[in-house]
Amino acid sequence: MTKVTMTVNGKSVSAEAEGRTLLVDYLRGGLGLTGTHVGCDTSQCGACVVHVDGKAVKACTVFAMDVMGAEVRTIEGMANADGSLGLVQQAFQDHHGLQCGFCTPGMVMTTAALLAENPRPTEAQVRHGLEGNICRCTGYHNIVKAVLAASGQDADAIAAE
Amino acid sequence: MHNFEFVKPATIADAVAALAAEGAQPLSGGQTLLPTMKQRLAAPEVLVSLTGIAEMQGVCMGEGGLHIGAATPHAVVAAEAAAHYPALAALAGGIGDPAVRNRGTIGGSVANNDPAACYPAAVLASGATVVTNTRRIAAEDYFQGMFTTALEEGEFITQVIFPIPQRGAYVKFNQPASRFALTAVFVAQFADGVRVAATGASNNGVFRWEEAEEALSAEFSAGAIAGLTVSSDDMISDLHGSAAYRANLVKVLTGRAVTAAR
Ligand SMILES: Cc1cc2nc3c(=O)[nH]c(=O)nc-3n(C[C@H](O)[C@H](O)[C@H](O)COP(=O)(O)OP(=O)(O)OC[C@H]3O[C@@H](n4cnc5c(N)ncnc54)[C@H](O)[C@@H]3O)c2cc1C
Ligand code: FES
Numbered sequence: 001m002t003k004v005t006m007t008v009n010g011k012s013v014s015a016e017a018e019g020r021t022l023l024v025d026y027l028r029g030g031l032g033l034t035g036t037h038v039g040c041d042t043s044q045c046g047a048c049v050v051h052v053d054g055k056a057v058k059a060c061t062v063f064a065m066d067v068m069g070a071e072v073r074t075i076e077g078m079a080n081a082d083g084s085l086g087l088v089q090q091a092f093q094d095h096h097g098l099q100c101g102f103c104t105p106g107m108v109m110t111t112a113a114l115l116a117e118n119p120r121p122t123e124a125q126v127r128h129g130l131e132g133n134i135c136r137c138t139g140y141h142n143i144v145k146a147v148l149a150a151s152g153q154d155a156d157a158i159a160a161e
Numbered sequence: 162m163h164n165f166e167f168v169k170p171a172t173i174a175d176a177v178a179a180l181a182a183e184g185a186q187p188l189s190g191g192q193t194l195l196p197t198m199k200q201r202l203a204a205p206e207v208l209v210s211l212t213g214i215a216e217m218q219g220v221c222m223g224e225g226g227l228h229i230g231a232a233t234p235h236a237v238v239a240a241e242a243a244a245h246y247p248a249l250a251a252l253a254g255g256i257g258d259p260a261v262r263n264r265g266t267i268g269g270s271v272a273n274n275d276p277a278a279c280y281p282a283a284v285l286a287s288g289a290t291v292v293t294n295t296r297r298i299a300a301e302d303y304f305q306g307m308f309t310t311a312l313e314e315g316e317f318i319t320q321v322i323f324p325i326p327q328r329g330a331y332v333k334f335n336q337p338a339s340r341f342a343l344t345a346v347f348v349a350q351f352a353d354g355v356r357v358a359a360t361g362a363s364n365n366g367v368f369r370w371e372e373a374e375e376a377l378s379a380e381f382s383a384g385a386i387a388g389l390t391v392s393s394d395d396m397i398s399d400l401h402g403s404a405a406y407r408a409n410l411v412k413v414l415t416g417r418a419v420t421a422a423r
């Protein structure tokens with residue numbers, strides 16, 4: 001076991017980890033931040049997406065030790081300072097972009113990274129950007145609406161297919 | 162997953178020393194190796210992360226063409242190669258999904274040589290050079306069948322150098338579940354001829370379609386290959402597509418790539 005230190009949601013944190021400890025287990029088990037979910041554990045579903053130095057990554061497919069010292073952001077860091085829902089989270093609530101909610105942390109983190117790079121994506125760009133996030137409840141239509149709304153666009157303009 | 166010792170050298174020289182250890186294996190983006198280790202298909206005793214080595218990062222023009230550090234993630238290639246080699250940048254931007262592109266690297270992809278991977282087609286069609294810690298390997302000599310390469314024990318890729326064609330395009334027929342290529346073709350037109358490489362199709366991994374190269378070198382148009390056929394003898398056959406289907410895809414995608422080339 002080694003003490004692994006990084007910055008998570010703006011705070012310097014440390015917890016014990018082995019070589020094989022995945023970032024997602026470090027966050028959930030080591031730090032008790034259970035908002036990041038494990039859906040598949042095989043890098044297919046995107047439920048575990050967090051930001052490492054501003055980039056969306058699948059936390060189930062990164063070793064904690066490999067991102068020692070990095071700036072990590074998880075779903076727990078997405079609310080506003082006063083505890084109210086952040087912009088992307090609020091858009092998901094407003095547009096019913098979640099059903100069971102299991103995929104939502106990953107969807108929100110991927111969306112935030114997408115919008116940071118491309119503040120006004122087209123519907124096609126949103127769908128391409130969310131390719132690595134699978135929703136078992138299959139509520140993609142409202143998810144895409146939520147992302148467009150979070151970017152300040154008219155979400156109702158997209159075709160209901 | 163079996164446990165291992167994790168090391169993260171900061172220089173190529175330190176990585177060479179770390180990889181000399183018994184049971185040592187390089188780790189790049191981990192997008193292939195981590196799932197493999199979870200399945201216990203790989204169980205290294207020492208894992209040597211290459212992602213902290215500055216000399217192995219980045220994209221720049223240099224002698225022989227575009228130099229890409231082996232530990233450069235796909236997303237960085239997609240952004241930074243765009244001005245120099247648009248077809249290669251587009252290939253990188255179509256690998257997997259954003260999170261995979263933020264971690265997965267060109268070196269890991271070329272080392273792994275998955276028969277359905279994208280980069281091997283670009284390396285072979287461009288006549289790229291694979292640079293390792295000990296030597297330079299021409300694309301022709303590097304790929305030796307699916308998941309098999311010329312790399313020796315302890316040897317690792319530090320850089321890939323791509324000659325830049327006059328025109329090129331990569332057209333990928335997606336396997337939507339895995340997001341890999343069901344079949345894909347890279348076409349590159351150089352002053353001295355056209356090169357065509359197909360991935361996702363053959364049991365022997367990435368390969369050049371020489372008949373099409375000859376026809377396209379004489380006339381660079383989709384019509385030039387209309388009369389050719391691809392043999393299905395050595396093609397992959399699985400639940401996603403039969404050998405004959407893949408053989409036909411090679412031809413169809415080659416035509417589309419010629420039309421799309423810029
Ligand atoms: C959901 C998903 C979708 C994907 N879709 C695609 C796709 O569409 N197209 C595609 O091409 N790929 C795809 N991939 C694979 C992805 O591109 C991987 O990033 C890539 O194959 C391996 O690169 P890596 O840096 O992650 O390597 P790693 O997983 O770290 O390593 C892979 C192998 O290469 C060895 N290795 C790593 N670096 C070096 C080096 N520099 N020298 C020698 N050996 C080395 C390792 O020891 C290991 O055996 C996908 C992966 C996932 C999870
Ligand atoms: S849990 Fe990481 S991608 Fe599914």
Ligand code: FES
Nearest residue numbers: 099103135136137
């Ligand atoms: S809301 Fe249930 S998995 Fe997406």
